[in-house]
Amino acid sequence: MQKEKAYSDFIHQDGWIYFSGKTGAAADGSVPDDFAEQAEQAIHNLKAVMASADCNVDNLVKVTIFLTSMDDYVAFNEIYIRHFPGRRPARSCVAVSGLPRNAKVEVEAVAYISKQS
Numbered sequence: 001m002q003k004e005k006a007y008s009d010f011i012h013q014d015g016w017i018y019f020s021g022k023t024g025a026a027a028d029g030s031v032p033d034d035f036a037e038q039a040e041q042a043i044h045n046l047k048a049v050m051a052s053a054d055c056n057v058d059n060l061v062k063v064t065i066f067l068t069s070m071d072d073y074v075a076f077n078e079i080y081i082r083h084f085p086g087r088r089p090a091r092s093c094v095a096v097s098g099l100p101r102n103a104k105v106e107v108e109a110v111a112y113i114s115k116q117s
Contacts, residue, residue, distance in 0.1 A: 009049045017053050017111040021066065022046040023103035031101045035072050039079045042107045047083075050111065059111040060089035066096045066106040076105060 010019045022045035024038025025031050099106050
């Protein structure tokens with residue numbers, strides 16, 4: 001029996017889309033030990049949810065990054081730049097003492113999709 005999630009992957013309100021944070025957890029719930037693998041998977045997970053909301057990186061307005069170690073900041077930036085070419089959204093990056101499933105990184109985002117007439 002699958003557990004009920006305690007949150008929504010995203011909420012769409014008046015053109016704004018708020019995405020819950022995504023970690024580097026794989027579909028089976030496992031989280032790799034390697035930071036770079038986690039970061040790649042976290043961004044992949046965010047993009048997958050964005051696609052389900054008919055949204056893409058061009059719609060992003062704000063991204064917040066949570067790292068359990070600022071020692072990973074430079075490595076994360078290298079990965080982030082590859083996934084967010086061109087115009088990049090505003091961004092914050094903060095250190096936290098812990099994340100679910102012992103993840104090392106979590107990425108959350110806010111997007112805007114203008115209404116078509």
